[in-house]
Amino acid sequence: MIQEITKSNKALLSALDCDEDNIIIEGFMERYSVNRDEASEILQETKKWLWLASENIKEKKSFRLFIDNSLLIIDEMWHNFILHTRIYQKFCNEKLNLFVHHEPTSASEKIRGFDSEEEKQKYQKFQEEKLRQQLSYIYDKLGAETVSKWYEEFPEKFNEKKIHAIKR
Numbered sequence: 001m002i003q004e005i006t007k008s009n010k011a012l013l014s015a016l017d018c019d020e021d022n023i024i025i026e027g028f029m030e031r032y033s034v035n036r037d038e039a040s041e042i043l044q045e046t047k048k049w050l051w052l053a054s055e056n057i058k059e060k061k062s063f064r065l066f067i068d069n070s071l072l073i074i075d076e077m078w079h080n081f082i083l084h085t086r087i088y089q090k091f092c093n094e095k096l097n098l099f100v101h102h103e104p105t106s107a108s109e110k111i112r113g114f115d116s117e118e119e120k121q122k123y124q125k126f127q128e129e130k131l132r133q134q135l136s137y138i139y140d141k142l143g144a145e146t147v148s149k150w151y152e153e154f155p156e157k158f159n160e161k162k163i164h165a166i167k168r
Contacts (some may be wrong), residue, residue, distance in 0.1 A: 018091055030168065043077055052142060053100050054097070058097075063130065066105075069155065072154075135147060
């Protein structure tokens with residue numbers, strides 16, 4: 001188990017070390033009114049998210065990670081990263097050893113209304129269980145500090161309204 005953690009930490013550290021961060025950061029700063037330190041931090045957290053997603057896929061977990069409202073700024077940086085296709089592909093291939101596809105929730109998967117209160121409660125329980133699994137996985141792999149940053153700090157600092165306000 002200790003050997004596994006060490007190997008996992010080395011892979012994470014490798015994923016966070018990217019030669020072309022400045023290009024991604026500058027691209028993000030062109031699209032959003034954030035300073036370099038903020039953009040750099042968001043990129044680091046996005047690379048952690050991508051590393052975590054790749055681990056989830058490699059481990060063949062029974063659940064997939066998902067972007068919810070708390071993680072919107074990470075999703076925005078991910079979109080920015082993907083725009084630099086060669087850099088993104090190189091990052092995935094060299095740092096994650098697998099290409100992490102961005103797969104948004106399709107319209108048919110989004111439930112807009114419920115036929116009954118029971119159906120609504122069933123869906124809410126399902127969503128709560130998905131979130132519980134995700135939070136537990138993040139905590140186990142990246143620790144309490146990352147859970148706090150992603151689910152307390154970022155939603156406060158970068159909620160949907162604030163992201164819209166800083167978009168150029």
